[in-house]
Amino acid sequence: MKILVCISHVPDTTSKINFTDGDTKFDTNGVQFVINPNDEFGLTRAMWFKEKQGASVDVANVGGPETEPTLRKALAIGADNAIRVNTEATDGFYVARQLAKVIQDGGYDLVIAGRESIDYNGGMVPGMISALTGANFVNTCIGLEVEGDMATVTREIDGGKETSTAKLPLIVGGQKGLVEESDLRIPNMRGIMMARKKPLTVVEPIEANQETKAVQFQKPTPKGEVTLVDPENIDQLVTLLHNEAKVI
Amino acid sequence: MSVLVYTESEGQKFKKAAFEVASYAKGVATMLGTTVTAVSINGGDSSELGTYGVDKVLEIKNDKLSTFNAKAYADAIKQAAVQEGAKVVVVSSTADSKFLAPLLAVHLNAGYASNVVELPESVSPFKVKRTAFTNKAFNVTEMPTDVKVIGLSNNAFGLKENEGAAASDAFDPSLSDGDFGVQVTAVDKATDKVSIADAEIVVSGGRGLKGPENWGMIEELADVLGAATACSKPVSDMGWRPHSEHVGQTGKPVASNLYIAVGVSGAIQHLAGINASKVKVVINNDPEAPFFKAADYGIVGDAFEVVPKLIEKLKEFKSNNA
Ligand SMILES: Cc1cc2nc3c(=O)[nH]c(=O)nc-3n(C[C@H](O)[C@H](O)[C@H](O)COP(=O)(O)OP(=O)(O)OC[C@H]3O[C@@H](n4cnc5c(N)ncnc54)[C@H](O)[C@@H]3O)c2cc1C
Numbered sequence: 384m385k386i387l388v389c390i391s392h393v394p395d396t397t398s399k400i401n402f403t404d405g406d407t408k409f410d411t412n413g414v415q416f417v418i419n420p421n422d423e424f425g426l427t428r429a430m431w432f433k434e435k436q437g438a439s440v441d442v443a444n445v446g447g448p449e450t451e452p453t454l455r456k457a458l459a460i461g462a463d464n465a466i467r468v469n470t471e472a473t474d475g476f477y478v479a480r481q482l483a484k485v486i487q488d489g490g491y492d493l494v495i496a497g498r499e500s501i502d503y504n505g506g507m508v509p510g511m512i513s514a515l516t517g518a519n520f521v522n523t524c525i526g527l528e529v530e531g532d533m534a535t536v537t538r539e540i541d542g543g544k545e546t547s548t549a550k551l552p553l554i555v556g557g558q559k560g561l562v563e564e565s566d567l568r569i570p571n572m573r574g575i576m577m578a579r580k581k582p583l584t585v586v587e588p589i590e591a592n593q594e595t596k597a598v599q600f601q602k603p604t605p606k607g608e609v610t611l612v613d614p615e616n617i618d619q620l621v622t623l624l625h626n627e628a629k630v631i
Numbered sequence: 632m633s634v635l636v637y638t639e640s641e642g643q644k645f646k647k648a649a650f651e652v653a654s655y656a657k658g659v660a661t662m663l664g665t666t667v668t669a670v671s672i673n674g675g676d677s678s679e680l681g682t683y684g685v686d687k688v689l690e691i692k693n694d695k696l697s698t699f700n701a702k703a704y705a706d707a708i709k710q711a712a713v714q715e716g717a718k719v720v721v722v723s724s725t726a727d728s729k730f731l732a733p734l735l736a737v738h739l740n741a742g743y744a745s746n747v748v749e750l751p752e753s754v755s756p757f758k759v760k761r762t763a764f765t766n767k768a769f770n771v772t773e774m775p776t777d778v779k780v781i782g783l784s785n786n787a788f789g790l791k792e793n794e795g796a797a798a799s800d801a802f803d804p805s806l807s808d809g810d811f812g813v814q815v816t817a818v819d820k821a822t823d824k825v826s827i828a829d830a831e832i833v834v835s836g837g838r839g840l841k842g843p844e845n846w847g848m849i850e851e852l853a854d855v856l857g858a859a860t861a862c863s864k865p866v867s868d869m870g871w872r873p874h875s876e877h878v879g880q881t882g883k884p885v886a887s888n889l890y891i892a893v894g895v896s897g898a899i900q901h902l903a904g905i906n907a908s909k910v911k912v913v914i915n916n917d918p919e920a921p922f923f924k925a926a927d928y929g930i931v932g933d934a935f936e937v938v939p940k941l942i943e944k945l946k947e948f949k950s951n952n953a
Contacts, residue, residue: 396880396900400767420881475733476742501880503763503770506745506782510701510733519812520701522730525874536813539875541726541828543820549813559881564868594742598758599771603906609913609923614932617940620912621948623928628910630832630889631856631948 384438387491391419391500392450402600421497425557458578459570470588479511480591498556509556518552525560633668634660635717640674648723654791657684681797689802703810705734710804742774745782766906830859837863839894843871879904897922
């Protein structure tokens with residue numbers, strides 16, 4: 384089985400979010416970048432298929448040279464090959480078109496992407512690559528098994544979960560639950576050494592449209608002071624929630 | 632060239648999210664000077680949609696679509712959009728709608744903006760405001776494509792009543808075998824509990840509650856309020872509560888009207904996921920807990936004393952206001 388894990392390169396979850404150029408660009412100053420958390424679960428699940436079922440695992444990212452340390456980290460965790468499509472990831476549709484090309488060229492059986500990346504939260508790349516390549520698709524995936532050319536997939540639905548079967552090739556939008564948090568892999572010394580020698584191929588983008596454009600960013604208006612209620616006077620909270628906030 | 636809206640239902644009843652997207656679609660249609668057409672798949676009583684401004688309902692009744700199937704549903708909605716010549720298609724942010732929206736966008740060669748929180752800033756050029764960086768910021772997105780798909784954030788717009796004729800028309804999309812590549816074999820869903828996505832009120836517990844055995848009062852508080860229960864990430868990582876309750880940047884997003892956090896410190900990753908909630912209440916014994924900076928109302932106190940009292944006061948309030 385040939386697996387591709389799509390890796391988004393995103394600001395670490397503790398990052399302060401600021402903008403530059405008249406609030407038109409994300410300010411990367413002092414920001415540490417990591418593998419998108421949703422993708423990390425997918426990558427660890429892919430390692431399981433590699434170790435237990437002899438799958439090969441490639442990782443791909445659409446982005447500039449600055450994303451290579453993130454791809455190297457994925458190689459250090461255990462991926463075999465990395466592919467970087469050398470272009471700026473301007474919108475989800477554009478990224479999906481680039482990845483669809485990588486998938487068609489590579490003939491992958493299983494593609495694991497994250498349900499969304501935590502920077503733009505578009506939540507569109509996995510679905511769009513499935514529509515572009517014609518492969519089956521399951522989103523918000525929290526369980527994945529493969530036997531031969533059939534996959535059994537569990538997805539999170541509102542208020543529960545749902546299990547389905549689908550033939551490969553399959554694209555999943557993964558998240559926490561694909562593996563447990565405690566099973567997430569972190570690169571060890573040996574992995575880091577080996578990753579230096581693994582292939583990281585840079586491919587040029589295909590001609591494709593960008594369908595949306597983020598033209599401006601805004602930060603939420605700062606919150607007013609919290610209204611503290613005395614624990615001896617909880618009636619007051621109920622009154623405030625009813626009369627002032629009007630939520631009960 | 633009406634605005635098309637997919638109005639989701641469950642057990643032949645429209646979801647609240649359906650009325651919200653219908654209300655929003657009416658707002659967009661007014662800006663564009665056009666009407667609203669809804670697509671309903673094995674849905675509820677179409678006349679209900681009229682209350683929220685829907686002029687026409689394309690009713691699909693098809694046994695093959697009795698369980699949700701993203702590809703088939705996207706195919707059906709696409710055919711409706713093409714028939715109506717819709718330039719704007721609106722869907723909600725339920726798990727199912729987020730599943731099908733990107734497929735729909737590709738089929739319509741449309742730009743797609745998810746997590747949209749307001750009516751378009753302008754329609755020419757077409758610009759919408761959406762959340763980004765998991766609620767740490769907003770971004771204004773320009774959509775130059777002929778057709779646009781908009782995913783509306785839950786609870787962002789609210790329900791707005793409006794007159795609409797809601798004339799119903801049977802619609803019979805042609806589906807292919809290829810639409811059914813994914814076959815649902817089992818659904819496991821708690822029907823007696825409010826889900827986080829649907830809830831107007833969410834009650835959340837953190838590590839400050841010390842152990843799973845102390846969740847009785849959280850559930851009781853949720854019960855009194857008709858709320859869903861949620862938890863912080865470490866609480867689900869330790870197995871005190873199911874993963875499905877984990878909210879925050881790496882868990883479920885919460886955009887409720889009221890969010891009550893008990894024994895949650897308010898780490899940046901937690902706040903990111905719940906910030907879209909309108910009113911936040913924190914109960915924490917540490918006055919320095921970062922959550923107090925993000926909350927509207929706070930009680931500095933021991934959860935084990937405060938929560939039982941709050942339950943009692945809310946019960947009194949309910950019986951006085953019943
Ligand atoms: C990559 C990454 C992603 C993450 N994603 C998320 C996420 O999506 N969601 C999330 O929640 N976290 C997330 N986290 C974890 C986050 O950083 C915090 O560790 C977590 O939110 C803390 O959970 P907590 O508030 O329950 O626990 P703690 O930080 O331990 O806080 C417990 C609080 O309870 C209070 N307390 C103790 N006893 C009582 C009492 N008797 N009465 C009242 N209050 C009491 C304490 O004062 C304290 O403030 C993430 C972390 C990382 C690194």
